[in-house]
Amino acid sequence: MREDIEKVIVSQGEIQEAVARLGKEIQTDYVGKVPIFICILKGAVVFMTDLIRAYDAPAEIEFMDVSSYGDAFESSGEVRILKDLDIPVNGRDLIIVEDIIDTGRTLEALIKLLKTRGASSIKICSFLDKPARRLINVHVDYTGVLVPDEFLVGYGLDYKNQYRNLPYVGVLKPIIYS
Numbered sequence: 001m002r003e004d005i006e007k008v009i010v011s012q013g014e015i016q017e018a019v020a021r022l023g024k025e026i027q028t029d030y031v032g033k034v035p036i037f038i039c040i041l042k043g044a045v046v047f048m049t050d051l052i053r054a055y056d057a058p059a060e061i062e063f064m065d066v067s068s069y070g071d072a073f074e075s076s077g078e079v080r081i082l083k084d085l086d087i088p089v090n091g092r093d094l095i096i097v098e099d100i101i102d103t104g105r106t107l108e109a110l111i112k113l114l115k116t117r118g119a120s121s122i123k124i125c126s127f128l129d130k131p132a133r134r135l136i137n138v139h140v141d142y143t144g145v146l147v148p149d150e151f152l153v154g155y156g157l158d159y160k161n162q163y164r165n166l167p168y169v170g171v172l173k174p175i176i177y178s
């Protein structure tokens with residue numbers, strides 16, 4: 001474990017289990033369809049690459065960058081679209097792939113936008129869910145792991161754009177950000 005990490009919240013083994021379960025669950029729900037997995041950059045990229053390989057059926061992948069946080073701990077309340085989808089999604093089945101749902105602001109904005117583009121269905125798959133921080137009640141269809149109200153890093157989650165490459169999810173030592 002890296003010296004900046006105080007404790008591990010989701011281990012590599014638990015990640016593998018959760019991803020395998022989610023892949024199978026989603027696969028069962030999309031038989032005969034070709035869903036588009038939409039990865040929300042950058043946080044979801046690590047989970048996305050594991051999830052799409054745990055989904056053993058035809059699918060497409062797309063990327064979007066929607067940011068509400070910047071380099072700080074707290075949500076700014078604004079959601080900016082930094083990179084849009086490359087293709088039209090009218091009539092398509094979409095699965096939004098997130099690393100974590102916190103306040104729910106990012107997702108709320110995204111769902112609103114994708115609905116206006118005529119998707120035939122929109123579901124949410126988030127690796128982590130931090131319900132204690134929720135400000136907006138968004139329905140999460142597929143959840144990996146429920147996590148406590150702590151600032152987490154690893155498996156895609158960052159502090160000042162670092163730590164995304166940790167293969168587990170952990171809590172930073174307070175000395176790092178104080």
Ligand SMILES: O=P(O)(O)OC[C@H]1O[C@H](OP(=O)(O)OP(=O)(O)O)[C@H](O)[C@@H]1O
Pocket residue numbers: 040041042043044066067068069070075098099100101102103104105106107158
């Ligand atoms: O539920 P919310 O309060 O909206 O927070 C969750 C969002 O915040 C983080 O992204 P961030 O905007 O920090 O960008 P990043 O993925 O590039 O780190 C995270 O990856 C989610 O997308």
Ligand code: HPA
Pocket residue numbers: 069100102150151152153157158159
């Ligand atoms: O706990 C978190 N860590 C990193 N980024 C985040 N974005 C929302 N919650 C978090």
Ligand SMILES: [Mg+2]
Pocket residue numbers: 043069157158
């Ligand atoms: Mg972030």
